[in-house]
Amino acid sequence: xxxxxxxxxxxxxxxxxxxxxxxxxxxxxxxxxxxxxxxxxxxxxxxxxxxxxxxxxxxxxxxxxxxxxxxxxxxxxxxxxxxxxxxxxxxxxxxxxxxxxxxxxxxxxxxxxxxxxxxxxxxxxxxxxxxxxxxxxxxxxxxxxxxxxxxxxxxxxxxxxxxxxxxxxxxxxxxxxxxxxxxxxxxxxxxxxxxxxxxxxxxxxxxxxxxxxxxxxxxxxxxxxxxxxxxxxxxxxxxxxxxxx
Amino acid sequence: xxxxxxxxxxxxxxxxxxxxxxxxxxxxxxxxxxxxxxxxxxxxxxxxxxxxxxxxxxxxxxxxxxxxxxxxxxxxxxxxxxxxxxxxxxxxxxxxxxxxxxxxxxxxxxxxxxxxxxxxxxxxxxxxxxxxxxxxxxxxxxxxxxxxxxxxxxxxxxxxxxxxxxxxxxxxxxxxxxxxxxxxxxxxxxxxxxxxxxxxxxxxxxxxxxxxxxxxxxxxxxxxxxxxxxxxxxxxxxxxxxxxxxxxxxxxxxxxxxxxxxxxxxxxxxxxxxxxxxxxxxxxxxxxxxxxxxxxxxxx
Numbered sequence: 001x002x003x004x005x006x007x008x009x010x011x012x013x014x015x016x017x018x019x020x021x022x023x024x025x026x027x028x029x030x031x032x033x034x035x036x037x038x039x040x041x042x043x044x045x046x047x048x049x050x051x052x053x054x055x056x057x058x059x060x061x062x063x064x065x066x067x068x069x070x071x072x073x074x075x076x077x078x079x080x081x082x083x084x085x086x087x088x089x090x091x092x093x094x095x096x097x098x099x100x101x102x103x104x105x106x107x108x109x110x111x112x113x114x115x116x117x118x119x120x121x122x123x124x125x126x127x128x129x130x131x132x133x134x135x136x137x138x139x140x141x142x143x144x145x146x147x148x149x150x151x152x153x154x155x156x157x158x159x160x161x162x163x164x165x166x167x168x169x170x171x172x173x174x175x176x177x178x179x180x181x182x183x184x185x186x187x188x189x190x191x192x193x194x195x196x197x198x199x200x201x202x203x204x205x206x207x208x209x210x211x212x213x214x215x216x217x218x219x220x221x222x223x224x225x226x227x228x229x230x231x232x233x234x235x236x237x238x239x240x241x242x243x244x245x
Numbered sequence: 246x247x248x249x250x251x252x253x254x255x256x257x258x259x260x261x262x263x264x265x266x267x268x269x270x271x272x273x274x275x276x277x278x279x280x281x282x283x284x285x286x287x288x289x290x291x292x293x294x295x296x297x298x299x300x301x302x303x304x305x306x307x308x309x310x311x312x313x314x315x316x317x318x319x320x321x322x323x324x325x326x327x328x329x330x331x332x333x334x335x336x337x338x339x340x341x342x343x344x345x346x347x348x349x350x351x352x353x354x355x356x357x358x359x360x361x362x363x364x365x366x367x368x369x370x371x372x373x374x375x376x377x378x379x380x381x382x383x384x385x386x387x388x389x390x391x392x393x394x395x396x397x398x399x400x401x402x403x404x405x406x407x408x409x410x411x412x413x414x415x416x417x418x419x420x421x422x423x424x425x426x427x428x429x430x431x432x433x434x435x436x437x438x439x440x441x442x443x444x445x446x447x448x449x450x451x452x453x454x455x456x457x458x459x460x461x462x463x464x465x466x467x468x469x470x471x472x473x474x475x476x477x478x479x480x481x482x483x484x485x486x487x488x489x490x491x492x493x494x495x496x497x498x499x500x501x502x503x504x505x506x507x508x509x510x511x512x513x514x515x516x517x518x519x520x521x522x523x524x525x526x527x528x529x530x531x532x533x534x535x536x537x538x539x540x541x542x543x544x545x
Contacts, residue, residue, distance in 0.1 A: 052429055076435030088430040090423050101423050104416065105435035152435060 003028045003187050004049070004156055009058035011041075011048050018044040020211040021058070026156070031188040033198035033219065035232055036208035042191040043085050045208070046160045049189075050082045051075040062156070077105045081154035085161045085191075087145040091134025095125055098133050098144055102151030110153070118147040121177055139170035146177070156187045163194045175201055195232035199223045207232070247387020252510035253503070258394045258463065260502020261401030264495045265456035266479030267486070268408065269449030271494040274483070275425040276445050278344070282351040283331060284453060285476015286358035287324050291454030292461035292471070293366050295320040299374055309377040313462075320454045327358075328450030329443055337439075355472070363469040373465045397459050404452060405495050412491055421445065425489065485525055487538020496536055501525070 004026040011019040018041045026032050036042050047053045049060060051072035060068045067075055081102070090098050099118060103111045119126035122143040128136060133144055142162055149157055162178070163171040175197050182188050182201075192198035199205055199219045207215035207228070215227065222228050266288050273281045298316035305312070335354045339347045381392040412418035424431040424441040432438055460475055461467045478501060486497025501521065508520035528536070 047429075050433060052432060071437070072429075072432035073435045073437040076433065082433050084430065084433060088427055088433075090426045090430065092426060093419065093422060097419055100416070101419055101431075101434045101436070104420060108416075148434070 002026060003030075003063055004189065005059075005061040006049070007059045007061075009045070009048065009060065010056045011044050011053055012056050013044060013053075017056075018211055019048070019055070022208075022211075022213055024206055024213065024216075026187060026189055029182075029185060029187055030204065031182050031190065031202045033195075033202035033205040034189065034191045034208055035193075035195045035198060035205055035222075035228075037193070037232075039210070040208040041211045042208055043160055046082060046084070046158050046189075046191055049075075049158060050080065073105075076152055076154075079153075079155035080158065081149040081152035081156075082158035083142075083145040083149040083160065083162060085164065087138075087141045089133040089136070089141050089144050089148070092132055094130055095133055095136070095144060096129040098148050099125070099129075099151050102148035103153075105152060111151070114151050114153060118150050121150070121180065122147050139166050139174070142166060142170075142174055143177070146174070146181075150181065150186075154186060156189065157181065159188065159190045161191055161193065163192060163197060171197060195228065196223070199228075248510050250386055251388035251390075252506040254388065254390045254394055254398075255510070256503035256506030257499065258397050258502070259505060260499035261398050262456045262459045262463070262475075262498075263479050263482045263501050264498025265401055265404060265452045265459070266475060267482040267494040267498045268405070268491065269453045270480050270483040271486070271488050271491060272421075272445045272449050275489040275491070276421065276428075276442055277336070277340075279336065279347050280351060280480070281331075281336075281449070282348070282476075283335070283354035283358055284449065285474075285479065286355050286362070286472035287327055287331070287450050288453035288457030288475065288479075289460075289467065289469070289472035290327060290358060290362060291320040291324040291450075291457035292467040293362055293371070294323050294454075295458040296371055296373060296461055296467055297366075299377065303374055313377050317455060317458060320458050321451050324450045324454035324457075325447045328446040328453075332442060332446040337442075355476075359469055359472055362472075366467075366469065368469060370466050370468045373461050373467070375465065377462075393463055397463060400455070400459075404455065408448065408452070409491070409495075417444070481522075481525060485528060485535055487535030490535070490537045493535055493537035500536075 002025040006022060006024050009019050009022040010017065022045060034042055034045065044053065048055055051070055055068060059066060062078055062080060067078060090101065099115060100111060103114055106114070124140055125143055125147055128140065133141065136144060146159065146162065159178070162174050166174070171194065178188065178201060190198055190202065199222055202219040205217065205219050205222045206213050215222070266285065269284045270281060273279055273284070295316040298319050299312060302312045302315065331354055335350045336347060339350055378396065379392050383390045412421060420431065420436045421441050421444065423434065424436060424438050428438050460471070479498065482497035482501040483494045484497070485501060486493025486495065504521045504524050505517050508517040512520055
């Protein structure tokens, strides 16, 4: 059975219809990549799943239960955590305070174990635990945003553009960590402009264009498809960077 | 030397009160980017409720300090409830509306509470009973310090320390700070931001009710427009410290109280406001975001 089931989701952003009937499924332990250019509706989709936006119509089921109209805080408690676009770390709080907030919904006694896990995953965060998050580098802030989401011990991890604005070598490090995280059994829904990196990590992918899914398939198939090659992978480039990013 | 010590104590007394009230402005602003113009009136509502408790229990035979404590508890509970209702009715429906709408709503709420106080307690100046507290005055080096002053200073320090510990060293306090930085990111942590805002509307009016009742006890009077007078002082204290910043409101309140006292003590009490506000303008010219504020510029 699928862990996340989205059916005919329509979301308005002000006057603009940002999602025009999206349907997708994510099975347990899958890694799903959602690709698309700026303005395709990727972030709108992530914000709607997390309950920050209310859809106009359509349904979202998580583990068989409808969560379409739940508030964002209740959705976290159900087991969906998000590392949002632009990282959104709490800049004037310390790294440790950020991580503890990530575990806000968890019983007090379980926090220490999760902190150890996150800090072993991202040793840089352990080194900088007392520093204000706003003083971290972009890559470190991304690690913090992902680590903070993991503190909720989610069953489904939503990652919105984890490579945004980061140097290629940092992006590779982050994707190595994501592979490790997925191996612990977390299901991952990943939004990326960096299509090559995302598809190499993912099992399946969806391509979003102005609010609609225009293409879907196994990640390997998508990587090889000529449409993806020309639109999102920029032909011959091998450094993992999309021309669109 | 006597004048100096005297004015330090006078300044710390009113400064502590300003700080207690300023915290309500600054916490609401921090989480909602809204100036709660009704806050000063809520504080004075606390003074009137306390006064009613004191006059209706006077002569019951119980000791003064116990009656005073009861007055504080009742004032806090009712004013905090009024704060929660205010947020639900006047601010929550407008949270996604234009910022100006919320400001108008705040001004309306202020007038409503102010006129409500006038309808219930009348337009006259109400006088607080004397003899509730020990009439002790300490004399040292030419200054005289009353028991009431010491009580206000000690209680203000205690309440501010408690708030500081709560906000900085508890889970829910950290959640309040997170919601002040980025509400959506806070929601993604599983924080119920509506609950955070409700708690802020309990904490602010709680401290404000104490501050308002202190004003009544210290000056031995209360009148229905007092909320504007002292609300303005406290609001300015919050700006001086850097609005949105909790230690800033504490610092701003105490400094404003000291400015006021020194201006009154060394120049003249009729010039005290002019001198205080001239100093305030000078400080804001150098630090437009207030003494401890740094986030304001980027947030507005």
